[in-house]
Amino acid sequence: MILDVPSRAGESPTIGGAPATVLVSVREQDLNANFGQGHGVGWIDGVEATITINAVTDLISTGGQQKIVINDEGRIIALGSPERCFTPAQRRATRLRDGTCIIPGCTIPAGMSEIHHVIPHAEGGPTHTHNGVCLCWFHHRMLAASGWAIRMIRGAVQIKAPPWLETGARKWRNVTKSRTRMTDAVERKNVTRHD
Numbered sequence: 001m002i003l004d005v006p007s008r009a010g011e012s013p014t015i016g017g018a019p020a021t022v023l024v025s026v027r028e029q030d031l032n033a034n035f036g037q038g039h040g041v042g043w044i045d046g047v048e049a050t051i052t053i054n055a056v057t058d059l060i061s062t063g064g065q066q067k068i069v070i071n072d073e074g075r076i077i078a079l080g081s082p083e084r085c086f087t088p089a090q091r092r093a094t095r096l097r098d099g100t101c102i103i104p105g106c107t108i109p110a111g112m113s114e115i116h117h118v119i120p121h122a123e124g125g126p127t128h129t130h131n132g133v134c135l136c137w138f139h140h141r142m143l144a145a146s147g148w149a150i151r152m153i154r155g156a157v158q159i160k161a162p163p164w165l166e167t168g169a170r171k172w173r174n175v176t177k178s179r180t181r182m183t184d185a186v187e188r189k190n191v192t193r194h195d
């Protein structure tokens, strides 16, 4: 099986603003048996070294996929249409809303971030701006291990710090580094101060 994965990683080239695609091949049984389990390997077209199944599933959850299935005789037996890709319009809207990678303290611009499905596509999470947030490459890969929790409330992003960073009752906080919303927040604060 070959997965044609649109890539939006920071360094990947884009052509006319459209995401470049990465061709990933993986044995179907490895992907199905080990989705998210960390066993098996995949191959990126043009790269000699293998990548882990986790890296394959990362690429799929980041960029979506177009599934191409090749049988044992070498014949293409299935050619899917692209699935679960955020559209360029959705990517632009999400970037404008979030401003940067949403992890507090991270300054990687949203334009260099990936769009993360807050509720994973595999668990029924829609490919919609209400379920997508900007995460830089590093925080996207490290999300599960880092302990940051993300949720969307009526389309707005909230984040909860990991236990190692905030002790006691950890709070959900709204998060944005959108320039316009930060300016609004400063103005509100100034108005309060003058009252």
Ligand SMILES: [Zn+2]
Residues within 6 Å of the ligand: 101, 102, 103, 106, 107, 108, 135, 136, 137, 138, 139
């Ligand atoms: Zn980040």
